[in-house]
Amino acid sequence: MLINELTKGIIKDxxxxxxxxGTCPSLATTSSLTNALGMGAAFTFVLIGSNxxxxxxxxxxxxxxxxxxxxxxxxxxxxxVEMIMxxxxxxxxxxxxxxxxxxxxxxIVLGRAExxxxxxxxxxxxxxxxGMGIGYTLALTIIASFRExxxxxxxxxHQILGAPFTPALIFILPAGAFITMGCVFAMVAYLxxxxxxxxx
Amino acid sequence: MxxxxxxxxxxxxxxxxxxxxxxxxxxxxxxxxxxxxxFGMSAAVSxxxxxxxxxxxxxxxxxxxxxxxxxxxxxxxxxxIAALVQLVEMFMKKSMPxxxxxxxxxxxxITTNCAILGIALINVTKNYSxxxxxxxxxxxxxxxxxxxxxxxxxxxxxxxxxMPPCMRVLPIALITAxxxxxxxxxxxxxx
Amino acid sequence: xxxxxxxxITRLTLTLLIICAVCVGLVxxxxxATKDVIAARAAADVKAAYKQVFPELGELSKxxxxxxxxxxxxxxxxxxxxxxxxxxxxxxxxxxxxxxxxGIDQKNKLTGIKILKLSETPGLGMKSxxxxxxxxxxxxxxxxxxxxxxxxxxxxxxxxxxxAATITSRAVVKGLNEVRAHYMKTYANGKx
Numbered sequence: 001m002l003i004n005e006l007t008k009g010i011i012k013d014x015x016x017x018x019x020x021x022g023t024c025p026s027l028a029t030t031s032s033l034t035n036a037l038g039m040g041a042a043f044t045f046v047l048i049g050s051n052x053x054x055x056x057x058x059x060x061x062x063x064x065x066x067x068x069x070x071x072x073x074x075x076x077x078x079x080x081v082e083m084i085m086x087x088x089x090x091x092x093x094x095x096x097x098x099x100x101x102x103x104x105x106x107x108i109v110l111g112r113a114e115x116x117x118x119x120x121x122x123x124x125x126x127x128x129x130x131g132m133g134i135g136y137t138l139a140l141t142i143i144a145s146f147r148e149x150x151x152x153x154x155x156x157x158h159q160i161l162g163a164p165f166t167p168a169l170i171f172i173l174p175a176g177a178f179i180t181m182g183c184v185f186a187m188v189a190y191l192x193x194x195x196x197x198x199x200x
Numbered sequence: 201m202x203x204x205x206x207x208x209x210x211x212x213x214x215x216x217x218x219x220x221x222x223x224x225x226x227x228x229x230x231x232x233x234x235x236x237x238x239f240g241m242s243a244a245v246s247x248x249x250x251x252x253x254x255x256x257x258x259x260x261x262x263x264x265x266x267x268x269x270x271x272x273x274x275x276x277x278x279x280x281i282a283a284l285v286q287l288v289e290m291f292m293k294k295s296m297p298x299x300x301x302x303x304x305x306x307x308x309x310i311t312t313n314c315a316i317l318g319i320a321l322i323n324v325t326k327n328y329s330x331x332x333x334x335x336x337x338x339x340x341x342x343x344x345x346x347x348x349x350x351x352x353x354x355x356x357x358x359x360x361x362x363m364p365p366c367m368r369v370l371p372i373a374l375i376t377a378x379x380x381x382x383x384x385x386x387x388x389x390x391x
Numbered sequence: 392x393x394x395x396x397x398x399x400i401t402r403l404t405l406t407l408l409i410i411c412a413v414c415v416g417l418v419x420x421x422x423x424a425t426k427d428v429i430a431a432r433a434a435a436d437v438k439a440a441y442k443q444v445f446p447e448l449g450e451l452s453k454x455x456x457x458x459x460x461x462x463x464x465x466x467x468x469x470x471x472x473x474x475x476x477x478x479x480x481x482x483x484x485x486x487x488x489x490x491x492x493x494g495i496d497q498k499n500k501l502t503g504i505k506i507l508k509l510s511e512t513p514g515l516g517m518k519s520x521x522x523x524x525x526x527x528x529x530x531x532x533x534x535x536x537x538x539x540x541x542x543x544x545x546x547x548x549x550x551x552x553x554x555a556a557t558i559t560s561r562a563v564v565k566g567l568n569e570v571r572a573h574y575m576k577t578y579a580n581g582k583x
Binding site: 078082083101174182193 | 219220221222223224225226229271272273274275278279282311312313314317318321322325364365366367368370371372373374375377378379381382385
């Protein structure tokens, strides 16, 4: 079923919560919701591109050199995304900083190339990439919403929590990133354990 | 603190690569379950980081800048690092089998360790000289080693503690890392 | 090495070579398509920043920078006569260098400051980029050294610190005082 390729990445095989891949940007770019969405979009774009290219050329590449080839393809796509962002959304590009070029070494992109795109056709690979992209963006969005709301009382730059609430700045700082991610992971683990208990 | 010492100090404590910049987290969470693995990984990362910094500096200032190809930096750096890791592995296997046995398993993982590529890119962005780049990479690997070794010691003990099942393994590790990060916050602002 | 081996290696090399060539070609094309937009935007950003710190902007000409923290000085001229100076200064803050642009008019007053680049703690030192904090510098006379205060400013040369980010505030003021010292010595009204 093709539709499964799309939906599996969102919840069941969520790249961050279930596969535990791509942890670095999920902490570094989630101090505000805007950054998280920007990162998610850039990431999804690279993933779709790399999955398309790799599923197209998968039969032409000898097995011994497939990793270097994938890395070259991914790095080129990332560089293109970097230039587009620098030209048209400079504020976001500046905020994400070194984490845009670092999409190259994001384990999810290479992981999907290795695990999926090199074995499946173009359409399935595109759906897989879209699903994984949405799943990763969703995970970043959840972490970023907590951090921005608790750390500055805002969401997407709009004040949500008013006067009696004092923003706890720690949530925007690195330490808060670890705490938030720890709590979100605990929540996910709790839900999965409860689900397993129900089914079993 | 613009001195070389300043760069090292700041890379170890103030902008610690893991606890403040979030680079190299995958390996930090992945291999820190026991001290021995953590030690092997940090040795391999430190070694490759130093070589990669020198190599990338050479490639950037020797090849990319003279031909105005700075925009290819991400592409060239990752290829240079991947090739370097391969070479180091082959060289070690042949002439330093003991060292290869200790570090070997971690070497292939390092190509996709974002700390290495991250430091190479940061050195270029900050316009560091060769000496400063080397200082930055030494400081960064010291910071990496410090964080991952301390963290692995804590995690070895955490395993035996009682806690709600949903907090086991990763969530509690992340919260521990958060406290380590708070401890380092006290260091910032020393200039 | 047998003949098959060498032809296999040739095939590997060729595949890698072709992929690299195609990819680099693509990146080079993207670069040529976006570089003008990026350059134009960067130039527009600098121009807008000059205009913001010095609203009476005229023709700009580069002056010799003295080194140290000050990295750039632009002299603004209207009708061939200098009507102000724009300094770029880089003091060290909490998390690295800050790049600050400062405008000064012929009455020896600040016309505005703008923080161009900083790597301060988000949420704390980052507040220094907010217009409300930067606005207090507008119209400040340079007669005396600027001083950071945590209370409400009472004197002309007082600068209100950012709550919980005194180090950033001090760094900005340190940069401004460096500019002040150089300006008073070289360009202050009557000398320049």
